[in-house]
Amino acid sequence: MDSITVTLGERSYPITIAAGLFSNPASFMPLQRGDLAMLVTNDTLASLYLEPVRSVLEQAGVIVDQVILPDGEQHKSLAVLDQVFTALLQKPHGRDTTLIALGGGVIGDLVGFAAASYQRGVRFIQAPTTLLSQVDSSVGGKTAVNHPLGKNMIGAFYQPASVVIDIDSLKTLPANELASGLAEVIKYGIILDYDFFVWLEDHLDELLSLDPGALAYCIRRCCELKAQVVAADEREHGLRALLNLGHTYGHAIETHMGYGNWLHGEAVAAGMVMAANAARRLGQFSDEDLARTRKLLLRAGLPVSGPEQMAPEDYLPHMMRDKKVLSGKLRLVLPLGLGSAEVRTGIENNIVLASIADCQD
Known part of the structure; x- marks a missing residue:
């Protein structure tokens, strides 16, 4: 235990x-x-x-x-x-x-x-x-x-x-719910722990087959990482906001499509790729890291693009109601490379729209 x-x-x-x-x-x-x-x-x-x-x-x-x-x-x-x-x-x-x-x-x-x-x-x-x-x-x-x-x-x-x-x-747990959870698991590797991301690349098949040892390690590591962040920033004044990687885009999908039509993890997975696209366009996330992120999400059975019914412009009204918006300015969690991330303010709408469109190519 x-x-x-x-x-x-x-x-x-x-x-x-x-x-x-x-x-x-x-x-x-x-x-x-x-x-x-x-x-x-x-x-x-x-x-x-x-x-x-x-x-x-x-x-x-x-x-x-x-x-x-x-x-x-x-x-x-x-x-x-x-x-x-x-x-x-x-x-x-x-x-x-x-x-x-x-x-x-x-x-x-x-x-x-x-x-x-x-x-x-x-x-x-x-x-x-x-x-x-x-x-x-x-x-x-x-x-x-x-x-x-x-x-x-x-x-x-x-x-x-x-x-x-x-x-x-x-x-x-149904397979799509397991995959939904893996989106949040992969998130921890992207924002906080490169070694854990590599472990996921090596052990994802074991997680998908519900191997008890792999699950126990995975859940413990995620809880350790989150416990450290919460202890340092309980009410999300800074560090804890990093845990929202992909969520600003993902919540837009969930709200626009109607709650329950996209699982939370599915929407977050697509949102993490959108955030990675924005970071790549800003010169802070490499093509290689983006490719590894997409590959791991796809292996987990997760989407790497948003709903076909949503145009890039459909996201912005929802994103502007995000809890991280301050003084009317959008703030996004963006990866700096696998294992680290930042909260960035003042990203131009054209970058946000392009990061969504990149997933539709």
Whole structure:
């Protein structure tokens, strides 16, 4: 069993990584006998994990209620968030309750925001079941719901009490969801760790075949990198923004196409190539590094261009609503070479448009 600590003073918390954690009551500590919890999942995962996890918690003496939400990015909304609040109030649950987010990034983000908001803040535990949520969204305390005009625009920074990563949950993950998670994995190599990027080039086939050893190392390394960044810049004033490589373009795709039509990782993959194109045009990313980036994404089963239905001009209105925009100026995360990146301001629109068009050639 691997354990990593996200170091944030009194709000520090452990990330535990191993197979079989959902079968171990100790995994869900700090819950103790007599504690009240609300287990939140979606209608796809409920048949797989709800009863086993609930049973384990109840065996440990935890009093468990549950709420089952609809599955899909299109349901990461204020209306569905209200279903969680209603369930909490109907029981009722007080400030001593604990929310458990059992699911992927949608469930984790939504439940985290519910925990941040309910009675001005209650404890919550992340139990991510997708690769994307295990390596990225469950770690770091970003919580949010979507708005029709922008992804993740309504939310809060709110850290979990713990993150419980059961690698066995990936056995039930559809192939396109596994690929979606690999986009965020590859992102870490591009922005922070050249050696990890090379490791991915050498071991991608093992990840695609769900080799337990490769998965354990991959998830641990991603969590280590993110924990270091979050500890240094919890509220994204500088360094943490690098984790958004490809996201400004990618969120534009998700919003324009309608939430759920493109998986988050698919949109980010295309967005990372667009960002790499912009960096190449600015003379800071080589043709060789761009080719290696594209090749690795393609091997992972990910797109390297945006939707055919979107013209380059369709991206800009969405990108200008990005959370990194300051004083009306677009800021983009751009790679400086494999293993490093920067946040750059003042990029001309013609460069942005050309970086999108480059993917359509």
